[in-house]
Amino acid sequence: MENVADARSLVRLVEDSAAMRATVTAILECSGFRVREYASAGELLSEGALPDADCVLTDLRMPGIDGLSLLTRLRAVGSAVPVIVVTGHGDVSLAVRAMKLGACDFIEKPFAPETLVEAVRAAVSEPRTLSREARRALARERFARLTQREGQVLDQVLLGLRHREIGDQLAISPRTVEVFRSRIMAKTECQTVQELVRVAIEAGRG
Secondary structure, three states: OOOHHHHHOEEEEEOOOHHHHHHHHHHHHHOOOEEEEEOOHHHHHOOOOOOOOOEEEEEOOOOOOOHHHHHHHHHHOOOOOOEEEEEOOOOHHHHHHHHHOOOOEEEEOOOOHHHHHHHHHHHHOOOOOOOHHHHHHHHHHHHOOOOHHHHHHHHHHHOOOOHHHHHHHHOOOHHHHHHHHHHHHHHHOOOOHHHHHHHHHHOOOO
8 A cells, every 4th residue: 555655755876777766756756756767877976865765776886986886975965764675595694784884774686575665664764763872782682692602603694605605614504503503583573684784783683
């Protein structure tokens, strides 16, 4: 169902693939958002601090100015617009860097339409009621539940390593890594890798 806020929200989409721009625009417009498309980060940056933008949705890997550089430059010109980065599979470590630079979320390709819409709605919604300090304290409490070994596995996950690579680093089997990762998700009350990264950043990890 379309939110009333969606119809007022302008999403600036930065994506070098014309086909992907068309797909994302169709999904968001069907959910009531307004979308303005840019084929490069340079096009977006030429518009300055973007006072009328409710959200920027940018691909991470692009020719020229990539998503991380775009995020850095937006903050440098004083823009506080929420930024969502779209990453390829295996780009978790880059997503962690993006969130440290101030991205509010990241989405992994391929993504379901509802995942995209939910992320954008969250980005343009009212600020979270908890203060930054309260969110940090809550995040640290959730990660304090982890054992030392679970913490080691988490650190490797935040580096973007796969189960086999983590197993090689920690001298355990990929299956054991999978078990640890399931425990980490349960103890931290995270449903997705994206949420795990967000909470980890708030807790000061990563």
